Amino acid sequence: MAQGRVSVGILGASGYTGGELVRLLAAHPGTEVAFLGARDSVGKTMAESHPHLAGAGGLASAVLEPIEDVAGRAEVVFSALPHGASAALAPGLVERGALVIDLAGDFRLAASAYPEWYGFDHPAPEWLDKAVYGLPELFGEQVAGARLVANPGCYATAAILGLAPLVAAGLVDAGSIRVDGKTGTSGAGRGAMDPTTYSATEDSVRPYRVPRHQHTPEMERGIELATGVPTSVLFVPHLVPAVRGVLTTSYASAAAGATTGSLTECLAGAYSGRPFVRVLAPGAMADTKRVRGTNVVELQAVADPRTGTAVVVAAVDNLVKGAAGQAIQNMNVAPGLDETVALPTLGMYP
Ligand SMILES: NC(=O)c1ccc[n+]([C@@H]2O[C@H](COP(=O)([O-])OP(=O)(O)OC[C@H]3O[C@@H](n4cnc5c(N)ncnc54)[C@H](OP(=O)(O)O)[C@@H]3O)[C@@H](O)[C@H]2O)c1
Incomplete structure (x- = not known):
């Protein structure tokens, strides 16, 4: 060595x-x-x-x-x-x-x-x-000193980071959460065959494993661990014709008086100073392409007063913040080092 x-x-x-x-x-x-x-x-x-x-x-x-x-x-x-x-x-x-x-x-x-x-x-x-659930933005204290880390799933990373602060602040009803997920084909791994081939994926958008995707209980557990509030999540994942990227769009009943501004302020406050969380200003839209190759999650919140709904969108690179990057972040945090070492924050665009 x-x-x-x-x-x-x-x-x-x-x-x-x-x-x-x-x-x-x-x-x-x-x-x-x-x-x-x-x-x-x-x-x-x-x-x-x-x-x-x-x-x-x-x-x-x-x-x-x-x-x-x-x-x-x-x-x-x-x-x-x-x-x-x-x-x-x-x-x-x-x-x-x-x-x-x-x-x-x-x-x-x-x-x-x-x-x-x-x-x-x-x-x-x-x-x-x-085992410590390795989402450093929410459980960093437990990750520090951990010997066994359960690195979160890609969809779960995106959904939990977007929803947990809003649940903790009482801005959304934790019993009404619906998560729509989109993933590119790399999410299925290198060995995946027929359903993720170019022939099957190009020009196609389709749901899969509804309502039994294994990230459903992980989202419920992660939000409860972070907030103490039990949740009920319906999760519907979709495969889209892309290689990298996961986008979750989460919907929940909004607390009376919640606005796009108050939801956004809540997220910005919760992640203030966190190097890998980018909370978008009201009106800006999250994009998987902008986080490609980076350890960044982009979060966007919107309140729809007409339907009484809060919407929070989260975009990650499934192979970086959704997997390998977050795992290295956990490795950095566990012994108390700088969590940012070797983790990119600047994307490639277009
Ligand atoms: N892909 C993603 O976006 C993503 C995101 C988050 C978490 N994850 C999780 O990370 C893990 C790896 O995912 P991946 O996408 O990297 O998968 P992958 O591309 O299919 O790679 C799987 C690896 O495991 C090896 N392997 C397969 N079966 C094995 C066995 N029975 N015993 C020992 N080694 C075995 C393979 O080796 P050989 O090729 O040499 O056989 C290969 O190196 C999975 O649990 C997945 O759910 C994946």
Whole structure:
């Protein structure tokens, strides 16, 4: 390990979020990527797996290894595996002293929710209470000092950041929340096949997994954890013909007298000084394209007095603030470092 640098392991380095972790960590001055794990891609170099990372110096020629070999090789382990794959693996790594940040949903919910929403019985339920929900803007104090971090889902990140301050302030009715989500095809991962091919997606917008998407209980739990107020969320996700980007449009009954100005002020106050939250002025519209490649969430609030509805729109890059960027933010926060290290805030446009 290079002097003074934290050794990092990435499980699922051949996937989309794993590749994004490597891209961002290549510019992190406090870390050294010491282990890259995969399954079918074992034996390939990182550049063979991700040709866009061919310029990443020694990282480009690093060879992918079986994920089990990570034990004892890294002080921080990012698990970017499919749901269910890290639930049994992470506790052993934490016990050996690693900080584990799980990008899947394996530590985000209570044990009783797993059969219904993820389709498996959790193999390590005693670890669920020890995991910290890694949304640093809301749970930064808990993330500091954490050993096991449940990195939030992309839709959940956007919806919770937009709604929690409004629920906490009593500006919306927490029992009336409806979330409409849009995602590009990269949200389904590199291995996704038919429904996300160009042929199936181009010129098409369609809902999926209604009303059973696994981010539904995560949104309810995250808002309640942040505010103490129980919520009921109906969530309808859609696949749109884009590659990156998640946009959530959340609707809830507004408190009497709530205006676009008061909703916007509430969000701006809650996130004052937070480097990755951009609250838009009244009238400006959130846009996934502006946050592409960045760790930024754009938030936009609107009150519609005619229908008594509050609308809050949130845009993130699903692979950055919705996954790898937020995971690195958690890695920075856990030991009390500057949360912004290696995380872009300037987008590419157009
Ligand atoms: N994509 C997103 O926008 C996004 C956002 C937030 C969270 N997440 C979550 O992050 C995780 C990774 O997502 P992704 O989009 O990066 O997926 P992905 O592109 O499909 O990559 C999955 C990775 O896991 C490896 N893998 C697959 N099955 C495995 C198994 N049984 N055991 C060990 N390794 C296995 C793959 O290795 P090989 O290719 O070598 O087989 C690959 O490196 C998922 O849990 C996902 O829900 C994704």
